[in-house]
Amino acid sequence: MRFRAFAGAGLITAVLGCTDGNGGDAAASAGAAANRTRVADTTAIASGSGAEWTQVAGDDANTRYSPLDEINTANAAQLTLAWSFSTGVNRGQEAAPLVIDGTMYVVTPYPNILYALDLTQPGAPTRWTYRPEPLAAAQGVACCDVVNRGPAYADGRIFYNTLDAHTVAVDAATGREIWRTRLGDINRGETMTMAPLVVKGKVLVGVSGGEFGVRGWLTALDAASGAIAWRAYHTGPDADVLIGDRFKPFYAMDQGTDLGVTSWPPDMWRTGGGGVWGFISYDPDLDLIYYGTANPGPWNPDLRPGDNKWTAGIFARDPDDGAAVWFYQTSPHDLYDHDGINESILVDLPWQGRDRKLLLHPGRNGYMYVIDRATGEVLAADAFGFVNSARGVDLRTGRLIPEPSKAPVTGRVVRMICPAAPGMKDWQPAAWSPRLRLLFVPHQNLCMDHEALEANYISGTPYLGADAKYYGGPGGWRGRFGAWDPVAREWAWTIEENFPVWSGALVTAGDVAFYGTMEGWFKAVDAASGRELWRFKTGSGIIGQPVTYRGPDGKQYVAILSGVGGWSGAIVSADLDPRDSTAGAGFASAMRDLPQHTTKGGTLYVFALP
């Protein structure tokens, strides 16, 4: 199931990003020490002062790293609540607020209200409110709660997607709607939940609905007019996928003509899924965007023999015309809803003795991919948790090696498949500290029993073909927050959590990493050691994305939306009944004790040092 897409929103004006490995400024400003500090001399990082948070991922490279260091490992324990704001919506809050020019922009789950909060005033009163009034019926075709993963900003405009598959542009100053483009049809199960990325005057947005048999696409809209500039489908003929002469996939398995048609049973590509609901990253040097495609539909793999291109993989495209440059399929013929949508974090690192432009992709299938982002070559793919559904990734062919005894069989329950359908890591975005050269990965530890079933495509209704129930994996914990060292290819440290860590991560130059838990704790940990520095209990479970900014008063603030929901939290936000262990596509059974730990909510919390 793909999860609320968050899209790495790029803000071209503010973010210089990826300046080919000169992160010296950041390193210098970070100063300070941790027992593991390194100089991030070759890493692409966010630049600038870090005063604003202009895109959900902080920068085009998707690092979620802030150069602010006022809050550091020494003083984080003194963090305190500065102010809070109720969104008025009690569903899963997965969005990241944006902070631009003294204003914070917060988008809520359906009904997708956009608030502009005035940070220059005490208590941040509402400057304006924009209500797009999306179709209520869209709630019925949103697979995993009615979330929204955040807005994007460019040129004085806020862009975001509404659940009923529209993209809107709103004047950041006044809250006036500038344009509104309908991109999909809820009667075909098309919804939009991801956060757009603005690159070179184009708003990049993707569709959700892999559980409804949509035909997934990424669309570029003209930021000025809202007109569709190009649309790349993820199934079907090469022309539709925008595959042309420039397309040079690294591996043979991704090479060929019209694979988006021939790797499917006849006509099944028309309902084959492969949406885009995760984050998009952009490398201005190579002038390429990177994003993952979602799972193929239906879930039952027996019904779709073939590799099911171009689902469950990573695309590199030219943002100007959408032309595909390379593609790598993380899960060919996906067996378990292991989408490829997880964010790709662009870093420059020395790799086996030479500097390389890399892409870190903590895969849903449990493998931490290190990919050469210029070519699409997989340099490493290591399991970052307990995986028994695959035996590894063949680096020669690039192919995931499935474990036959765990392959779904129609009409038969296959037990103890790890990781479960939500994967080792779902949408929750990781953060990269160029100072420490560590990737901070919120993720989960779930396994499942799974039975593949007949699936009937009836447009506008779910197209699944599977029953599953999830439960905690080996170890007795269901979630984990850890720091992965991509060079050593191992965990630097991990923190086990009772529930899946469904919130995004944030790391700062103060070497403090932030994340939230589904019980509602918002935590700050020492990024170098994993030592907990501070925690605060919010009103509801946290599944949002922490951000940090320097307020008009010059202080560093950290903000997080609290409000449980999403796929994992639907048992609370949608009152599921776990007596049926397939409730919430099987997630409710793994979370049956969550209602004892948290209730619905929808509140923004902002913290600062006293």
Place this chain on the structure above:
Amino acid sequence: MTRFVLALQWSGRHSALDPAGPQAARIDSLWQFLWIVSAVVLAAVVAALLYASLHRRRHAEPEQAGAGTRTVVIGAVGLTVVILLVFLGLNFGTGRALTIPPDGAVQVRITGKQWWWEVTYPGNPPSYQVTTANELHVPVGEPVVVELGSSDVIHSFWPPDLVGKRDLIPGETASIWFQADRAGEYRAQCAEYCGHQHAKMALLIVAESRDSFDRWLARQRDSARTPADSLARRGQEVFLASSCVMCHTIRGTPAGSRIGPDLTHLASRRTIAAGTLPNTRGHLAGWILDPQRIKPGSRMPANPLAAGDLEALLAYLETLQ
């Protein structure tokens, strides 16, 4: 003798004793042996019995058993054993010949459903896969391996002219192979009791030359086109706007449900309702309006369409060649 009876009864009908393929032929020759031996044995027993009963009617006292009687009885038992050994030998020979599938066979997958057959020809690449229902096309003179599965209860695949039967058991995969040496149409019927409409669950096997088989296969790969004719186009609207879409697939349209047979090439099929009715306009109309009259208990509900809609729908379905 049986041939004679059969010839009398059903010339041109289907029969396990009128084999059209090597398997059925082998079983048929085994049968020839079996029935001749059986007839002789039966005749001998009846003759012995009648003679035994009648030859001493006039006598008053039973006879003591002599060594002769014992020898005859032991001899008869011995003969029985010999016949059985010959039978076992022939049987195992036949069995071996039937079970080993030859290489390079046409591969087909059949899934039994209450109460119809889904027929799938796997494709390489997968987009060459062909899915149809209740009709299996095979090239003449080539072995065909059929992989059998069920999605609900147990069914059994049985084309008597070609080969014996094999059960389709949920949770298991079975396979059987056969070869049709004569072009023609052969009827197969479900041979394991499977519920209300076990009686009307037949499959038509069309054996044709390699050329026409290939042509058929290629045609089946096509998606349905939006019809040019306005009545048929309206029929397509009727199809998509009514309950049809809840259960059926027509590739090339948004209809993609697999509860009922794939209708993408309905008009190319010779029968409807799992071999129950010839595929004519009238029968199709009757079937659409009230399938429960034709197959009570069938999973297809009645569709009380207005006359104009029905006419349009039929026109559309007829374009699905």
Place this chain on the structure above:
Amino acid sequence: MRAVSPSEVTRADDQAVREELERTWADRPGFIGWLSTTDHKRIGLRYMITAFTFFLLGGLNAGLMRLQLSRPENDFLGPDAYNQIFTVHGTTMMFLFAVPMMHAIGLYFVPLMVGARNVAYPRMNAFGYWVYLIGCLLLYAGLFTNTGPDAGWFSYVPLAGPEYSPGKRSDVWAQTITFTEIAGLIAAVEIIVTVFKHRAPGMSLNRIPLFVWAMLVMSFMTIYAMPWIASASLFLASDRLIGTHFFNPAEGGDALLWQHLFWFFGHPEVYIIFIPATGLVSQLVSAFTRREVFGYTAMVLANISQGFLAFGLWVHHMFTTTVPQLGSSFFTATSAMIAIPAGIQIFCWIATIWLGVPRFRVAFLFVLGFVIVFVTGGLSGVMIASVPFDTQVHDTYFIVAHFHYVLLGSLFPFFGALYYWFPKLTGRMLSERLGKWHFALFFIGVNVTFFPMHFLGFAGMPRRVYTYIAETGWGDLNLVASAGAVVIVSSVGVLLVNVLRSLGSGAPAPDDPWEAESLEWATASPPPSYAFVHIPVVEGRSALWDRSAQRPVVTGLRTNVRDTLVTTLVDAIPDSRHYDPRPTTKPLLAAIGIGVTFIALMFTPWGLPVGSVVVLIGMIAWAWPDRRSYAEQVAYEGHA
């Protein structure tokens, strides 16, 4: 107790003894007596009448089926009604008629033929009958309330499972089976113990009549076969009621497990019916050729070997499933091998007839009919032992033809036995003239009905179809078969007329109208409640023909209490006395408890605890020492 010759016993003594025995062994009068009887003859007769009633009902079902199939696309019965009827037909004939009828004949005649006063465990005998009756009534209550099972008498899962058989129809089937299994197991235990411990002195194991041998083998088979179906029906019921997954392949269960369990019972079941039939044939052949059956030892060994081999055949019902080929070969070989003992029996009977002096009474005609029909069925049985051949005819009308030849083949000796033993049962002779009509119509009817079905099978007609389309060309032969069914029905009609006429005005029967050799003919027709005035002493294999001039009997058994004789297992040397319990209604109470339990279990798992309490009350009451009996026993022991 000692053996004396009849001459030592005076006639006057005899009369007094008779009266006292009658007082001791008689049931209580009236309805209570009817409910409380433990007399094996009353219960056996009751069993036979019940089983025969259900035979008629099962036949009625068959008639309806033949009517429906007489022409293509007939709309006389819809699929729903037809499926219930064919399922109930099969279930009735197998579980309510054939096996219980054989048990009933055994329960009635085995004690008489071994010279016992009553069957072993007479109260359990009553209990078994009541449980059986509840099972019968349940099935037909189901049918008449539209709850007739409709998944076939074999109830294959998943069709009979919770997903594809909604409602309670398959539960009715499962519990009917449970009831008849309990009754069958009880009957088997009683017959075995009666044969082993209650034989008349002198009747060593190598002297017991062939029918008794057949019943003994059949009873052992029952004990080994029935638990399988009992487990299977329990598994099915629990899958359906409490959602276990025995037969759910998705959760690791197996649809084929059902078939293995069912046929591991189901194939021996056929021999459970057939083996007693061979015993009947032996009795009839012997009686109507006035000669001991040729090859006694061979006949006994044939029965025993059939009993063993019958357990090695079950997979031949599953040749078209996914069982491995190699395994199938083994079952092919066993299936062919079982023809050898059957052949031995046929040859020995023919030899007996050859050597004897046949009397062409109706019963003997049925023997001749049996040989012809059964050999036909047996030969087609050998054919279907062949895997390749079976894949063509399995589950077609060829099989319908085959097993009806075998099973109706077994019905011939049953009808023969009816003519043979009717005088003993009722004291009246049946009409030979009507009997010959009965035979002729039945013989013709069976062949006309079932022979064409072989060809229908070859022509592709599967079993259990409620109709067929005209294009198949199956119409003509089906019409012939249906016409044959009319003949069969008329033959049974003739039998009924014969029975009713005889009961009203038949010629009175002497003790031994056929001058037969076994001990049941040594007492009155019908036999008194105490069976024999004096337990006879046996001096040869043919008890009556081999009797020496002295005709010794046992004396010394008390006549004022229910005293029975226990003899040793092999040589039947008198060993001890056994006190036969008094009649009582408590077994009926326990049976009602069982009925409540299993019927409630169709609806709620609470049926088990609640019903168990009722059963427990019945059982405790049953086992509670009876003061009067106790006093009698003390008096008796003191006297002895």
Place this chain on the structure above:
Amino acid sequence: MTALLAASAACERETRRFHDEAQPPAAGGVRLTALEPGPATSSRALRHPYEDNAWAVSEGKRLYSQFNCAGCHAHGGGGMGPPLMDALWRYGAEPENVFASIAGGRPNGMPAFGTKVGATQIWQLAAYVRSMSGLVPKDVAPGRTDHMQVKAGEQAAPEAVPRNAAPEPPAP
């Protein structure tokens, strides 16, 4: 008398209603709230005949999976759609309410199936939906399916008396 009643219940439970052409509920008969102006009246509906018919309920169960109801409501525990096995009914628990929910859809995401599914099948679905919370007789409700064990069969579902659904009948 009892036997007769039991027998007629058994007949009703076991009939296979192949030829039914059920009608939709009368217009205006569906009520969603306890409030009404003037003195309160009872509008509690009679149990629909299909709720006494095991075959109809089992057909409902089959359609529930095949028409993708399970995709949103899972096997009663809910997901994209609300749970159906609990006592809470947003739009009323009476058979007519459930029929209306399926046929007409509901504004927060329930599609309107009325144009694509006939009244007979909707009634079957409604009967099955109600069986999930134990609102149809136990001897009519289905048992387990031949699929993954996800919950106890409907026949074992405890009766969840609908809360906050149809109006209570007026006090006598």
